[in-house]
Amino acid sequence: MSRLIVVSNRVATPRHARSGSQGGLAVAVQAALEERGGLWFGWSGEVDEQPARKPDEFTSGAVSYVTSDLSPRDYEEYYNGFANRTLWPLMHYRLDLTEFSRRNYSGYERVNALFADRLLPYLQDDDVVWVHDYHLIPMADQLRHAGCSQRMGFFLHIPWPALEVFLALPNHRDIVKQMCAYDLLGFQTERDLANFQHYIRVEAGGRVDPDGTIMAFGRRLVAGAYPISTDTARVVEFAQEAADARQTQRLRESLRGRDLLIGVDRLDYSKGLLQRFRAFGTLLENYPANRGRVVMMQIAPPSRQDVPEYLQLRQHLESEAGHVNGAYAEFDWNPIRYLNKGFSRRILAGFLRQARVGVVTPLRDGMNLVAKEYVAAQNAEDPGVLMLSRFAGAALELDGALLVNPYDAEGMAEAMQTALAMPLEERRERWQTMFRRLETHDVDAWCKQVVGQLDRIGQG
CATH class of the missing domain: 3.40.50.2000 (Glycogen Phosphorylase B;)
Known part of the structure; x- marks a missing residue:
């Protein structure tokens, strides 16, 4: 050979x-x-x-x-x-x-x-x-x-x-x-x-x-x-091991029973992060019952920090997160948690498993493995919902996802609401079709x- x-x-x-x-x-x-x-x-x-x-x-x-x-x-x-x-x-x-x-x-x-x-x-x-x-x-x-x-x-x-x-x-x-x-x-x-x-x-x-x-x-x-x-079996193992890890427990306790929407992306203008924050703000505006009951956590490790466009993006994201939190936060609840730092794959798998909605909404992406890792990390008995940009390559494979247009803030807000309200039976059915694909195509x-x-x- x-x-x-x-x-x-x-x-x-x-x-x-x-x-x-x-x-x-x-x-x-x-x-x-x-x-x-x-x-x-x-x-x-x-x-x-x-x-x-x-x-x-x-x-x-x-x-x-x-x-x-x-x-x-x-x-x-x-x-x-x-x-x-x-x-x-x-x-x-x-x-x-x-x-x-x-x-x-x-x-x-x-x-x-x-x-x-x-x-x-x-x-x-x-x-x-x-x-x-x-x-x-x-x-x-x-x-x-x-x-x-x-x-x-x-x-x-x-x-x-x-x-x-x-x-x-x-x-x-x-x-x-x-x-x-x-x-x-x-x-x-x-x-x-x-x-x-x-x-x-x-x-x-x-x-x-x-x-x-x-x-x-x-x-x-x-x-x-x-x-x-992705390495499907490894992500499953990570997620199961991390389910009761200290960091996951801290996250779960901090949520106090609230539903978690999660995004995990490198800080890049192709990932649609600014549009995502605006869509979440639209969710809170158009569906006020979610106020105090949902949290969006965006993990966005910085990248290419010496490129001006990336520095500008970081400033815009901080401003938008501050705008949404300033408009809707209460003394015991911040709607957006924006973390400009990275975590190990094992810890991230535990966070993904905890999330009711995985928000993967790039403006354009070759594939986007976070979408596949979110599916692999889910609890088969109580899986979350993947919300996925139609402009990500993964959208052509993950047919159980809710496909969205990341340029449409109101449409994304509606999809977030649909995901949060989706009954268990439908969540399981959607997850199973995607996970079977990832088991055989790792x-x-x-x-x-x-x-x-x-x-x-x-x-x-």
Whole structure:
């Protein structure tokens, strides 16, 4: 069996595993690497004025971990610049926040070339290379130019936008051409796949066959939709263990019998947090019986704190939470609990299990694993209700959720009211259909599906 080489912006080492911070994706990728033997390569997360020329190496069992530092200039242009101020907002349909800079694009290309050059000495002829996400789109193209002929796959964890949106990117053709240097492209949903195929047909003048084969830019490759999932059994275990943990007990006691609506999101403008707070305020305005009887807890760990748009979002959220609390709070009840901090996955699973409603309402999301984790964390005898944005990839799978339009505050308020009033029998029925899906389609199955497809392409 060929070695597996995983390339991602950040690398999860066994050191992270000991701290309990690894998510389901990292656990699944780690298992695949340990089964086949291989290497995980990426940025160390460190920024140094004079980065070492030689990557840092760490080996555990059959897996090697190789990481490189970035210079301040590389970090600013590659990571903060083109990746997170151009590709991220564009892919999430936020053209108003998209910054187009040739300097940042040059930095993006430069860092990908640097990473390819540093990965090259570690590659063996029969390796299978699996590259992850929008930070590293040019990686295969850079490796091909260096003479690499290994099988290479790419998975995009965020949405691929409609043609009219993607064409706003000045170098859109270069990006798609680089995508076609891979042998396998994986997208989260059929919608994302269709958007990419539309570009190939209309802009690239390529061909898309019924079996997913693409002919474009002189290359033959396969593209498919492979919806990622969570580590279902592990979330169930976490939720059961955390049900009586100290933090969960404290939360339960603080609620004093009130119903909990919960949101868990990285602090990002794509998550629809401001719209969520406004919808909750609308719930309290239009359905006054909920006053004093429900609590919304929003957990939003800060991210990309050196990007101005994120600082501005944090200020707006604090203002909106203060507005709702100022309008409706009583001396013994605050309607919104806004926590700008993170918790371990185990503790979060206990919080999710406690919540009557899971509020997952991004303006746009590739998949959104919190939606799946909320379902997995529920008590089968008394499950809560998932309220889910129709613009999240998970909405195409979780058919027991209440689908909402995050731009419609009154519609979301109505859905919150429906969820809070939903009878037990209906809650169980909705939950069971979703949980059965997550039992059979967990992150391990996803990982095996994608890597197995890449192996079959090699055999062909």
